[in-house]
Amino acid sequence: MNLNKKMKESYVEMTEVVLPNDTNPLGTIFGGKVAQWVDIAGTISAIRHCRMTVVTASMGQLDFLSPVKVGQILILRSRVIYVGNTSMEVQVNIFSEDPLSGNVQKTGTAYLTYVALDSAGNKVRVPRLISETEEEQNLLELGKKMALERKR
């Protein structure tokens, strides 16, 4: 197995449209629906990093900065920002895009932890994470801080 993976290899961009069934009576999206999409994007990032089965160990933090209305486009961008032994910290940034104006606005950020398992359900060590830019190095340090705080 390759023991090193670049941060950009786990990058995921997922695009959804907010349908009436995804919204509350005010016509804005349910937080739970966003959480589901966040977990899907985060899971794919974790799988792309380790190429193994992963489970969600924790949805640590999910902040909603502004409401997203029915008919708007939701964009989720995720990547692995830190790895432990068997765990991976994933950051998911959430944006809304107005379909008519094309205006894109950041609407939230989420942090999740995934653990890699083999086919028997045993935890497996994941590849080390390589940062290539200053932005990625800053993310790696943020992810490390979050993982340490969580463990504490």
Ligand SMILES: CC(C)(COP(=O)(O)OP(=O)(O)OC[C@H]1O[C@@H](n2cnc3c(N)ncnc32)[C@H](O)[C@@H]1OP(=O)(O)O)[C@@H](O)C(=O)NCCC(=O)NCCS
């Ligand atoms: C996640 C799970 C595999 C961890 O197993 P465990 O035997 O408790 O794990 P350990 O204490 O040995 O920790 C293994 C790793 O997971 C991390 N971890 C464990 N519990 C965690 C939690 N609640 N949040 C974040 N990370 C966690 C540990 O920090 C450790 O990381 P490291 O190997 O990088 O150092 C296990 O709790 C599980 O299967 N949970 C259910 C997962 C699931 O079904 N998710 C779907 C959503 S319901």
